[in-house]
Amino acid sequence: MFMALEHSSQDTYVKICEAVIECYPDSDVLPFYHVKTILANLSGVEFLVDHMCINLYTAFIGPYAHYDMCPECSQHHFDQIKFMKSNGCIKNPQAVFHTISIGPQLQALWRNPESAEKMHYHAYDDILIGSTYLNAVRDGRIKTKDMLLIISIDGAQLYESKSLDCWIYIWIIIEHSPD
Ligand SMILES: [Zn+2]
Structure with a gap:
């Protein structure tokens, strides 16, 4: 149920749990935080x-x-x-x-055969035929088994007449196909 509601809010999960318990009072559906704890233990993230x-x-x-x-x-x-x-x-x-932390998230990608398989994509032309990448490979700074990450970061002003106090960033994992 938690996985199926991946893109829904926590409130949706809680309401569905309540509905299940109302219909089947003996069912042991797990509270939201309990599921998150189990997931953290399983994934290491x-x-x-x-x-x-x-x-x-x-x-x-x-x-x-x-x-x-x-x-x-x-x-x-x-x-x-x-x-x-x-x-x-x-x-x-x-x-x-x-x-x-990004480290445990990267490690978790290797813990499942399907996602580990997807980690072998290496033909992202924009990056992998660029001189920055090729020179780093030639100099030995990037080796065959290295994982490549790009960070993209920008600040956002959420309140009027305040400085940039919210920073949003994304990590792009180059091992993954852009598909
Ligand atoms: Zn202070």
Whole structure:
């Protein structure tokens, strides 16, 4: 059911689950998040949750992971009400962001015979007869078993008189046929 509703909303899935349970109260249809957890276990593709500044300036990761305040705008890393009430025990981030790493997604493409077969497409003329690609092969920077990715990125202004605060990007996997 989850796979069939691939292009539908989460709400659609929830409503169908409710309808099934109403008709067949003993059926054990899985809640949305349960299915996602199972899929993450099967595919190895999970999202990472990291903390960030409420004004989007700083990601509290790497050298900034232990900062209590944003070095750019001085906003607190953690929700101050919960932090104060708990005498500094509860450290709830004010904002988080989710990352789905490209590495596990690429690995997952090799876990199914059908998608692994599709990964052998190598005749994308636009790219594979171009001098950038050919020179990289000639120099040994791209080898036969390498996977090739193109990233295309652009910023979008979602609010009036604000700077670009939303960045959308796509990865193009060159092993896949453009079909
Ligand atoms: Zn900030």
